[in-house]
Amino acid sequence: MRTDTVYKRAFNRAASMLRDGQLVSELPSENELRRRMCVSRTTVRKVLRELVHRDLITERDGLRTTGRAVDDNDYYPDVETTSRAKHVEQQFMEWMLRGDTRPGTSINELELARQFGVATNGIREFLIRFSRFGLIEKRPNTGWLFKGFTEDFALELFEIRVMFELRSAQLFSRQPDSSPLWSKLAALRMAHTDLLEQIQSRFHDFSGLDNRFHRLINEASPNRFIDDFYDIITFIFHYHYQWNKQDEKQRNLAALHEHIAYIAALESRDSARIELACRAHLASARETLMRSLIGLDETNVGPS
Secondary structure, X not given: OOOOXXXXXXXXXXHHXXXXXXXXXXXXXXXXXXXXXXXXXXXXXXXXHHXXXXXXXXXXXXXXXXXXXXXXXXXXXXXXXXXXXXXXXXXXXXXXHHOOOOOOOEEOHHHHHHHHOOOHHHHHHHHHHHHOOOOEEEEOOOEEEEOOOOHHHHHHHHHHHHHHHHHHHXXXXXXXXXXXXXXXXXXXXXXXXXXXXXXXXXXXXXXXXHHHHHHHHHOOOOOXXXXXXXXXXXXXXXXXXXXXXXXXXXXXXXXXXXXXXXXXXXXXXXXXXXXXXXXXXXXXXXXXXXXXXXXXXXXXHOOO
C-alpha cells in the first residue's frame, strides 16, 4: 500500500464524520475513534493532530471539540487514498473500457506497468488474482491472454448480483438519518444530474458512475465475500458490454435515467418502489449484457 494511504483514508473518514454530524461537540476517546474507523491508535492520533492543525477540531486541557466546518478542499483526493492494488485495478478497467480489447487479446505485463506507472509485480498480482475466475489465462513464455466470457458464465453471475443487490437496496432504505450513506447518495444524485446535462460529450463517464452507484448500495450490507466477488461483477457489467459500441450513448442515457429513478426510490424509503426500480434497472442491464455477448460473437465470427 502506498505511503500514508491508510492515514489519508482515515483522515477523509474523520472529516466526513464531522461533516455528517456523527462527531459533535466533545469528541469521543481515541479508543472509540479507533473502533469506529477500524484503524490503529497511531493512525487515529495522526489524524487528530492534522484535524487540530486545520482547525477542524480544537484541543484544550485534553478535551477535543469540533471546530470550523469541513470544506470539500479539506479532503485528500481519491488518487492519494487508493491502495496500489485498487489503483492497478482501476487503471486496468479503464484500459479495457477505452480501448478495443477483445477475447484473444494478449496482455503484456511490462507494457501495462509502464502505461499505469506501477511496478510489474503490481500488474502480475492483479492478473493472477483475476485469473482464478477464468477470464484471463497465463500462457507459457507468451504472457497473458484475455479469454472473454461465455453466456452461461455471465448469467450465473448475474443471478447472484440480483439476489444480493435486492437485499442491499432494502437494507439501504432502513439506514438511520445519521448514516453517511445518505449524503453519499445525495452526492451521487448530483453527479448523475451533471452527467445527464453533458451526456453528448461525456457518455463514456457513465461506466465509472455506474460502478460507484452500485458499490454504494452494497455498502448497506457489507460482506467480505461479496466485496471480493464484486470485482468480477464490476469487470463484466461495467466493462464487457462496452465493447459493443454501436448504441453506447443511447444505452448509457437510458441507464442514467434508470439510476435517477432508482435513487429517488431509495430516498423515498418505499420498499415496493425500491424493488420495482431495482428489478427494472437490473433487467435492463441483463438485456444489455446478452445483446453485447451476441454482438461480440457475431463480430468474432465475421462475414460468412
